Amino acid sequence: MAVLVGTLFVVPLLLMVWMSVNHWPLLGASAPNGVANYSALGDPLFLRAVWFTAKYTVVTTVVLGLIAFGLALLVQRNRRGVGAVRTVLFLPSAVGLASTSLLFYGLFTTDSSPLNGLVQAIGLGRVDWLGSTGTALGSTVAMITWRFAGFYMLILMTGLQSIDPVLYEAARIDGAGRWQTLWRVTLPLLRPTLALAMVLSLTGSLLAFDQFFILTGGRHDTATVVIDIYREAFLSQDLGRAAAVSVATLAVLIVVNVAQLRLIRREGR
């Protein structure tokens, strides 16, 4: 195991830093290059990818968080038939993200898709689901919600179920209404779980690749940071610049994660 982790994880990590300060074409010899590769961070294409990724991350995290929380509230109580509902909502989590993207590519682009049928039935014209930055973002967020809502629902549900029922009882006796109970009891106690879900969602969205690579191919300004890394490496064939972007991305992610872990710990107290 040590050998595996060493070879396929630690060495690449060091190699990445080394590559980032070398001119490193896909084919041919490499040569020291100083910090020139880091000019990739000022590239307008890269900056646009950063902006789009940030936008996508915020929208996904908010939408997914709200829907998953609603679902968790719906299925948290054990009653007849709730198992079946949980299973169905959770089922998409078993399907790979690439398969999901290909599935929805069919839904978004074919004329025979029920989605387009529905839109035409209610009298709207043809919608080009992936044809502009806005629609592509919305369509992708809808798809991601379908794929991940059950996943986050389960995490939040576990958090909800670990709250002591006595506290709800006490709130009821004190005359708290439904909303008050939600704001004063449920949400504060659920904060560590909510924070965990947020860390997962933020990291996942910041590194988004499959969904946009497959649905739009990065067209209409929907290239993400990882798509930009892919382009630098395998289309521009400049691995040094790709490594520089990777190093920067990793640094940002570590800062974000450490900050969030701190937050969780403080809230957990």
Next chain:
Amino acid sequence: MKTRGFYLTGAALAVLFLLPMVWTLYASVHGREAAGGGDGWGLSNYQRLLDYGSGLSTYLVNTVVVAVVAVSVTVLTTTLGGYAMVRLPFRGRNALFLVTLAVLMVPYTTILVPLYILLGWIGLQNSLVGLGLVLAVLQLPFGLFMMRNSFEALPAELEEAALVDGCTITGALRRVLLRGVLPGIVTVALFSFLASWNEFVAPLIFLTDGAKFTLPVALFNLQSGSLGSVDFGALQAGVVVSALPCVAVFLVLQRYYVRGFTSGALKG
């Protein structure tokens, strides 16, 4: 009234969540987009998929090879590793655990480029085994957590009794302890299988020979129309073929799946 509200909402959501899958299943056996075909039912989409590129069977076998390598390496190393973490005090134990944790903190998409170079150096680029090993490493942190917890949950007396009865350490591990940690092993194997079966970026980058593509990459090529226009019928059949094993495995092993999620040690 409240109960009825739950059932109405639950049913509506269930339909909404099942609809995309049902539609794909339907579209995959509906021959409308077949060349020269009528508006009928049939398996023509699947037939064209069988002959696509290097053939569906090649891609399926490739995907299975990668999954078998990833799952077996993950299960073997995390079972032994989990046992060692709990029972064997050895030097560098904590350091090793920390490095494994680091794998969790560093998203692998950021190290794909150097990995690509490295695999070239050690002769594992464009290799299904190499890809399987990379995917195994990604599963190690979760697996190690799972197996460490599983071994911790077993009473130490169990092993001691086996040793007193004349078993060697490996004998005790094999005959007595394995049964105890089996649920953990199934969970690790399940997650490792789903992750490697569905992986897209790593095979996209590491596999350059078309005959070595895994199913997701082959389907992506079908969709991006690298061999002419997009064949939507075959694409939908492909989605069914790639998603079906996952859905089936999930339905059978649901219990373990939920266990893995709720153990709280999952990476996103």
